[in-house]
Amino acid sequence: MYNYAQLGQEQIEYVAVAAVEELPAGERLFVQIDQQPLIVFNIGGQYFAIGDVCSHDGNILDDAPLEGWEVVCPRHGAHFDIRTGKVMALPAVEDIPAFPVRVVDGQIEVGMPAES
Numbered sequence: 001m002y003n004y005a006q007l008g009q010e011q012i013e014y015v016a017v018a019a020v021e022e023l024p025a026g027e028r029l030f031v032q033i034d035q036q037p038l039i040v041f042n043i044g045g046q047y048f049a050i051g052d053v054c055s056h057d058g059n060i061l062d063d064a065p066l067e068g069w070e071v072v073c074p075r076h077g078a079h080f081d082i083r084t085g086k087v088m089a090l091p092a093v094e095d096i097p098a099f100p101v102r103v104v105d106g107q108i109e110v111g112m113p114a115e116s
């Protein structure tokens with residue numbers, strides 16, 4: 001499972017990544033948690049986090065343009081839904097990780113799968 005946003009709250013550990021003022025609507029933030037590079041998006045006040053890697057050939061998605069809810073890998077054009085990590089267009093065939101995001105006390109927090 002790549003869509004960690006579907007995990008139960010007891011399976012998630014939230015990590016603060018930034019204050020809300022640091023990520024205005026329409027912007028993206030690049031963070032690393034436990035060796036995992038992530039992109040956190042603010043789309044009209046809703047936050048989403050995905051793994052910063054294309055599942056096709058490992059390209060980073062830092063500057064990848066958005067088309068609606070889909071990020072487009074600049075290298076060969078694969079599309080991924082930033083809400084779920086689901087692959088939406090070839091040449092990628094595997095989903096990328098998507099993580100839950102919440103705001104607590106003005107801090108943006110990304111949920112990572114808890115160590116079992």
Ligand code: FES
Pocket residue numbers: 054055056057058059073074075076077078091092
């Ligand atoms: S590396 Fe992203 S589509 Fe090929």
